[in-house]
Structures are given as C-alpha cells and as structure tokens.
Amino acid sequence: MKTIILEGKPIAEAIRRDVAERAGALRDSGRPVALAIVLAGEDPASRIYSKSILKAADRVGVDARLVEIPADGGREDVGGSIRALSEDEDVSGIIVQQPLPDWVPATVVEEIAPWKDVDGATDASMGRLFSGRDAFAPATALGVVEMLAGSRTPIESSHVAIVGRSAVVGRPLAALLLRKCDRGNATVTVCHSRTRDLAAHTRAADVVVAAMGSPEAVRGEMVGEGAVVIDVGVNRVEDPESEKGYRIVGDVAFEEMLGRAAAVTPVPGGVGRLTTAILLRNAVVAAESAAERAR
Amino acid sequence: MKTIILEGKPIAEAIRRDVAERAGALRDSGRPVALAIVLAGEDPASRIYSKSILKAADRVGVDARLVEIPADGGREDVGGSIRALSEDEDVSGIIVQQPLPDWVPATVVEEIAPWKDVDGATDASMGRLFSGRDAFAPATALGVVEMLAGSRTPIESSHVAIVGRSAVVGRPLAALLLRKCDRGNATVTVCHSRTRDLAAHTRAADVVVAAMGSPEAVRGEMVGEGAVVIDVGVNRVEDPESEKGYRIVGDVAFEEMLGRAAAVTPVPGGVGRLTTAILLRNAVVAAESAAERAR
Numbered sequence: 001m002k003t004i005i006l007e008g009k010p011i012a013e014a015i016r017r018d019v020a021e022r023a024g025a026l027r028d029s030g031r032p033v034a035l036a037i038v039l040a041g042e043d044p045a046s047r048i049y050s051k052s053i054l055k056a057a058d059r060v061g062v063d064a065r066l067v068e069i070p071a072d073g074g075r076e077d078v079g080g081s082i083r084a085l086s087e088d089e090d091v092s093g094i095i096v097q098q099p100l101p102d103w104v105p106a107t108v109v110e111e112i113a114p115w116k117d118v119d120g121a122t123d124a125s126m127g128r129l130f131s132g133r134d135a136f137a138p139a140t141a142l143g144v145v146e147m148l149a150g151s152r153t154p155i156e157s158s159h160v161a162i163v164g165r166s167a168v169v170g171r172p173l174a175a176l177l178l179r180k181c182d183r184g185n186a187t188v189t190v191c192h193s194r195t196r197d198l199a200a201h202t203r204a205a206d207v208v209v210a211a212m213g214s215p216e217a218v219r220g221e222m223v224g225e226g227a228v229v230i231d232v233g234v235n236r237v238e239d240p241e242s243e244k245g246y247r248i249v250g251d252v253a254f255e256e257m258l259g260r261a262a263a264v265t266p267v268p269g270g271v272g273r274l275t276t277a278i279l280l281r282n283a284v285v286a287a288e289s290a291a292e293r294a295r
Numbered sequence: 296m297k298t299i300i301l302e303g304k305p306i307a308e309a310i311r312r313d314v315a316e317r318a319g320a321l322r323d324s325g326r327p328v329a330l331a332i333v334l335a336g337e338d339p340a341s342r343i344y345s346k347s348i349l350k351a352a353d354r355v356g357v358d359a360r361l362v363e364i365p366a367d368g369g370r371e372d373v374g375g376s377i378r379a380l381s382e383d384e385d386v387s388g389i390i391v392q393q394p395l396p397d398w399v400p401a402t403v404v405e406e407i408a409p410w411k412d413v414d415g416a417t418d419a420s421m422g423r424l425f426s427g428r429d430a431f432a433p434a435t436a437l438g439v440v441e442m443l444a445g446s447r448t449p450i451e452s453s454h455v456a457i458v459g460r461s462a463v464v465g466r467p468l469a470a471l472l473l474r475k476c477d478r479g480n481a482t483v484t485v486c487h488s489r490t491r492d493l494a495a496h497t498r499a500a501d502v503v504v505a506a507m508g509s510p511e512a513v514r515g516e517m518v519g520e521g522a523v524v525i526d527v528g529v530n531r532v533e534d535p536e537s538e539k540g541y542r543i544v545g546d547v548a549f550e551e552m553l554g555r556a557a558a559v560t561p562v563p564g565g566v567g568r569l570t571t572a573i574l575l576r577n578a579v580v581a582a583e584s585a586a587e588r589a590r
Contacts, residue, residue, distance in 0.1 A: 110419075123422030124405075130425040130470070131418065131462040157491045165473050167426040174469070175425070178460050178485055187496060189484040190473055196452045201482060204499070 001226060004151070004263040008143075008273025011150045015277040020060040022284045026291060027061065033287040035064040035093045035118070035280070036085050040078045041071055041101030050097060056276045062283060071103060079108045086113035092287035093118035095279070115289055118282035120172060130175040136282050141172040143274035144209055144230050145183055151263045153207060153228050156185040161205035163251070164212035165192045169232055173209060198222070210251035220256030229257050229264040232271050296521065299446070299558040303438075303568025306445045310572040315355040317579045321586060322356065328582040330359040330388045330413070330575070331380050335373045336366055336396030345392055351571045357578060366398060374403045381408035387582035388413035390574070410584055413577035415467060425470040431577050436467040438569035439504055439525050440478055446558045448502060448523050451480040456500035458546070459507035460487045464527055468504060493517070505546035515551030524552050524559040527566050 023033050035057060037050050050066055057064035067085065069076050078100075085091045094116045096109050109121045117125045120136040128135035148155050160177055164170040170190060177186040191201050192212065199222040202208045210218045211232035223229055233251025250267030257264040265271055318328050330352060332345050345361055352359035362380065364371050373395075380386045389411045391404050404416045412420045415431040423430035443450050455472055459465040465485060472481040486496050487507065494517040497503045505513045506527035518524055528546025545562030552559040560566055 123426065124418045125422065126425055127418030127420065127422030130421055130466055132460070132466070156489060159491070159496075165427070171425055171427070171470075171473070174485070175466075178466070178487070185487075185489040187484065187486050187490040189482065190469070191482050192473070192480075194451060194480040195482040196454070201454075 001259055001262065003258045003261050006147055006151050006230075006263050006265045006270060008147070008265070008270045011146055012273045012277045015146070015274065015281055016056075016060050019062070019277065019281050019284050022288065023061045023280075026284070026287050029291065031287060031291040031294070033062045033093070033283050034091050035062060035095065035283045036067050036091050037064060038067045038069065038078070038082060038085070038094065038096045040069040040076070040097070040104050043097070043099065043101070046097040046099070053095070053276055053279065057280055057283075060280055062280050064283075071101065076103075078104045079111050082108055082111040086111060086116060089290075092116065092290050093283035095119045096121060116286055118279060118286050120282075126167075126172065126175075129172060132175075132179055136286070137172045137176055138168045139275045139278040139282065140169050140232060140271065141176055142278045142282075143271045144169075144173050144211075144232060145176050146274055146278065147230050147265055147271055148207065148228065149183060151228055153263075155183050158206040159187045159189070159204065160207040160209060161189045161191055161202045162209045162211065163191045163195075163198065163202065163218065164210070164232070165190055166211065166213075169211040170209075173211070212251055214251055215249050216251070216253040218252045220253060220260055223257065223261055225260060226262045229261045230271060231265050231267050233267060234272060296554055296557065298553045298556050301442055301446050301525075301558050301560045301565065303442070303560070303565045306441055307568045307572045310441070310569065310576055311351075311355050314357070314572065314576050314579050317583065318356045318575075321579070321582050324586065326582060326586040326589065328357045328388070328578050329386050330357060330390065330578045331362050331386050332359060333362045333364065333373070333377060333380070333389065333391045335364040335371070335392070335399050338392070338394065338396070341392040341394070348390070348571055348574065352575055352578075355575055357575050359578075366396065371398075373399045374406050377403055377406040381406060381411060384585075387411065387585050388578035390414045391416060411581055413574060413581050415577075421462075421467065421470075424467060427470075427474055431581075432467045432471055433463045434570045434573040434577065435464050435527060435566065436471055437573045437577075438566045439464075439468050439506075439527060440471055441569055441573065442525050442560055442566055443502065443523065444478060446523055448558075450478050453501040454482045454484070454499065455502040455504060456484045456486055456497045457504045457506065458486045458490075458493065458497065458513065459505070459527070460485055461506065461508075464506040465504075468506070507546055509546055510544050511546070511548040513547045515548060515555055518552065518556055520555060521557045522555075524556045525566060526560050526562050528562060529567060 094112045114124045120138045125135045162170050174188050177188050202222045203224045207228045209230045215235040231250035231252040236246045239247040389407045409419045415433045420430045457465050469483045497517045498519050502523045504525045510530040526545035526547040531541045534542040
C-alpha cells in the first residue's frame with residue numbers, strides 16, 4: 001500500500017488565504033478583527049509562542065496585540081484585565097496563554113466572554129461543545145478535524161480511536177467528532193494510559209489519533225491496514241547525532257506506518273502547522289459574529 | 296451462564312439511607328439541605344415529576360420546595376428568579392425542570408450558580424465534568440455508574456460501549472467514565488444512530504449501555520457472552536393485552552440477555568429507580584460544600 005504523507009502546510013495555507021480574505025472584508029466594513037493575547041508572568045516559551053501568533057496575525061491582516069501582566073507583588077489583577085477585555089467592544093477575541101504562573105488562579109480564564117473565547121479555554125465553551133452545540137474548540141483538536149477532512153476520510157461513517165484524554169486535545173476532539181454534522185457523526189473510542197489492550201482498540205479503528213504525549217508509542221502493528229493515522233504528539237528525544245543533541249518526534253512510529261497506513265501525518269510538519277492558522281480563523285469567526293450581532 | 300438481574304431498588308435504598316444520615320447531620324449543624332425546584336409553565340409531566348421529588352425529599356429529611364413561575368403575559372422573569380435563588384444563601388441546590396416552555400430561553404439554566412447545579416444542567420458543569428474535574432453530573436448518567444459499581448464490574452479496566460449521544464445521558468456518562476478515578480478510567484466507545492456496524496462495537500465491549508431511546512433495539516446477538524448490560528431506555532410500546540393498552544420497555548431486548556449477559560438491568564425497576572435518590576444526594580453534596588465554605 002502506498003501511504004500518503006499528510007502535510008500540514010498546504011492545508012494551513014488554504015486556511016490562511018481564507019482568513020486573510022475574511023479579515024479584509026471585516027476591516028473594510030469598519031469592524032476589524034482584534035485579537036488580545038494575555039501573557040501573565042514571564043514564561044519564555046509562552047512569550048515565544050505569543051510572538052509567533054502576532055507575526056502570523058500580521059501576515060493575514062489580523063490585528064493582534066500582546067497584553068502583558070508581569071508579576072507585581074500581589075497588585076496585579078489578571079481576572080480584572082480579562083474582564084475588561086471581555087467587555088471592550090473593540091476586542092473580538094481573547095487568548096490567555098498557558099501555563100499560567102502560580103500566582104494566577106486557573107479559574108481566571110472563565111472571565112473570557114464565551115463569544116470571544118477563540119481558544120476554547122473556558123468551561124462554558126467546553127460544556128457547549130460537549131453538549132453538541134456551537135462553540136469555539138481548542139485549535140489543536142480542530143486541526144485534527146481539518147487534517148481528516150484534508151485526507152478525504154469520510155469522517156461521518158468512520159470509527160476513530162483517540163489515544164489520550166487531555167482537556168486540550170483528546171476530550172474536545174471526541175466532542176467535535178460526535179457532533180451531528182458532516183465533519184462529525186463519527187463513532188469514537190477514547191483510549192488512554194489505563195486502557196487494557198490498547199492495540200486491539202487502535203487496530204479496529206478506521207482512524208487513529210495519537211495524542212498521549214509518548215514518543216513513537218503507536219507502532220506499526222497497532223494500526224490496521226489502510227487506516228488513517230493522525231499524530232498530535234510533539235516529543236523531544238535525545239539524539240547525539242543531531243546538532244542540537246535532540247530531535248522532535250511524534251506519538252507515532254512514523255516509518256512503521258509507511259506501506260501500512262493509507263495516510264499518516266508527519267511530525268514536525270503535520271497537525272502542528274495548522275494551530276496558529278486555526279486560532280486566527282477562530283478570531284475571524286468571533287469578529288464576524290460580533291459584526292452580525294451589531295447589525 | 297446465569298444472568299444476574301441488577302435491580303435498582305436495593306441500590307436506591309442504600310443511597311437514600313446515606314442521604315438521610317448526611318441530611319440529618321447538616322440539619323443538626325444548622326445548615327440544612329434546601330433544594331429549590333423551578334417549574335416554569337404548566338407541563339403536566341414536569342409537575343408530576345416535581346411532586347415526586349418533593350415526596351422523595353420529604354422521606355429522607357431534605358427540605359425541598361417548588362418555585363412555580365406560571366406564564367404571565369411576558370412579565371415573568373425566569374432568569375431573574377433563578378439568579379435570586381443562586382444568590383440566596385439559604386438555598387443549597389437548584390433544579391430547573393425540563394422541558395422549558397417556549398417563552399423561556401434555554402440559556403436561563405446558565406443562571407444557576409455552579410455549586411448549586413445539582414442536576415448538572417449548566418454549560419459550566421458539563422465543561423468541568425468533561426475536562427475531567429469535579430462537577431455535578433446529570434442523575435441518570437450517575438445512575439449508570441452506580442449500577443456498574445453495584446454489579447461489581449471493575450469499571451477501571453473495562454471497555455464500555457455507550458449507545459446514544461444525548462446531552463443528559465450518553466455524553467455526560469462518557470465524561471464520568473473517563474475520569475481519573477476508580478469509578479472512571481474506562482475505555483469508552485460512543486455509538487449512535489449514525490454508527491456503522493453497531494453490533495460489532497457492542498459485541499466487543501465488556502459493558503453495553505443502551506441510551507438511544509429505541510425500544511428493545513439492543514438484541515441478544517449484539518452483546519458479548521458475559522457482558523454487563525445497562526438499560527437506560529424508557530419506551531412506551533403498544534400492548535393490546537395490557538390494561539392500559541401499552542407497556543414500558545427499555546432499549547434492550549431483556550429476555551434475549553438472559554443466559555448470555557453476566558448481568559442486565561430491568562426496565563422498569565433498573566436505572567430509573569436511582570434517579571431521584573441521586574439527585575437528592577447531589578443536593579446533600581451541595582449543602583455539605585456550602586457548609587464547608589462557610590467555615
């Protein structure tokens with residue numbers, strides 16, 4: 001079997017083109033997309049990620065700005081800042097960078113207004129999503145659905161085994177795939193670290209989504225002939241032969257899928273490529289809804 | 296194989312004893328359980344159900360009262376009433392009866408404070424539950440977990456096939472069974488009307504939960520030898536031989552399970568028997584948490 005390598009790049013490009021066009025239309029109508037990225041504390045990785053969103057936003061004509069809240073000896077009010085952004089009519093979407101520093105309670109994200117929650121971070125969004133209603137979902141989970149749609153997998157009649165039950169990927173993805181729509185209606189099995197005979201579950205599935213954070217844990221023999229394999233993992237493994245001393249691998253043993261799976265996403269270069277583009281599309285959707293409501 | 300009939304009654308009685316004891320302790324400490332049942336409009340079935348909760352509450356020493364909001368030509372404010380109950384320190388739990396009449400927006404339930412949402416009706420509760428955190432869940436979904444625990448099924452290592460993806464049973468049950476705890480950690484497959492080859496999924500499972508609302512749709516040959524079968528369905532089917540002209544059946548062909556399944560719940564007399572007891576237990580938990588916070 002010839003295995004298709006599902007690259008994220010062309011799908012990300014198509015999303016960015018769509019985002020740029022819609023953002024332009026909103027700007028022309030006087031209701032531009034305005035994305036606020038809240039960065040509390042000094043986490044360097046969060047800062048790098050924030051900057052990459054700003055850069056990507058700039059490329060597609062989305063106004064994004066960083067709202068920095070440094071630790072200030074107990075006088076900082078992250079919840080209050082988020083509430084103000086939620087109430088500000090000129091802000092269409094809000095992202096609160098994770099992980100939050102110790103001095104910020106995890107519940108501050110609940111201050112994000114549901115219609116601005118473009119990262120699907122609040123309980124309200126998760127609840128709506130899981131009830132089967134319209135809601136913003138985390139970008140990585142949406143990225144898996146985009147990949148499946150891009151692979152021309154008929155999601156509707158598929159049996160999807162999701163390996164991993166995290167609140168940002170496995171769980172919201174299950175919710176997305178169970179929705180009553182043409183990118184939903186899948187039969188979904190959620191597996192995890194406590195699953196007995198994991199291989200039996202993954203082998204029985206038409207689609208395997210690996211999202212447990214275990215380097216190359218999904219092996220060739222765990223996947224049925226002709227299955228579609230989506231790899232969400234991003235793991236750093238030691239590699240003395242590499243210049244940096246490490247390399248990035250997914251949760252899937254990529255080489256073992258070749259000749260066996262119908263399609264597989266690479267890491268890097270797969271699902272991860274879509275995240276920022278989808279986040280920006282969510283911001284556009286939020287701005288479009290706000291414009292709709294304002295009419 | 297001898298099939299065990301899992302009756303709801305003894306489990307419900309054990310829950311009621313526990314509830315009565317805890318409600319008594321709360322009353323003695325001056326912080327009694329106080330459950331408010333909001334009934335908007337005139338739905339007769341909702342009224343009957345409300346009365347049955349009041350009666351059951353009375354039997355276990357829980358103070359419950361009906362808050363009736365009749366249609367009043369547009370002057371009624373159901374949301375405002377719920378908000379007032381949410382803010383009232385003397386109210387520990389709130390149930391809003393479904394279905395709501397046409398003149399009440401479905402979103403009014405979101406006015407229930409999360410710590411009083413004993414019916415698990417709000418997006419916030421569903422979101423918390425589905426993220427894997429502590430939250431109130433709908434009583435029927437909790438009833439299935441009680442039944443499984445009562446059957447001595449080791450939930451942790453089981454593969455559970457849930458048939459039906461409703462927002463009050465299938466979905467919250469999936470969330471409950473995926474939690475990281477000894478009544479969770481199951482591997483869960485959610486099937487539904489659009490599932491291809493349903494029988495293959497149910498036959499592969501250790502536990503089959505039928506919650507799709509289709510009379511006797513789960514047949515003997517769809518269940519593996521030795522499986523545990525939980526029937527959540529309540530369907531009225533015509534029966535000229537019965538006095539009423541109909542009889543109540545579940546979603547499982549009960550007779551066909553005998554000699555095949557390890558255990559099966561009857562309808563009526565199974566999961567349905569637990570609902571009110573569990574609802575009252577949720578009310579007790581809410582009152583205990585409030586007492587804890589007040590310390």
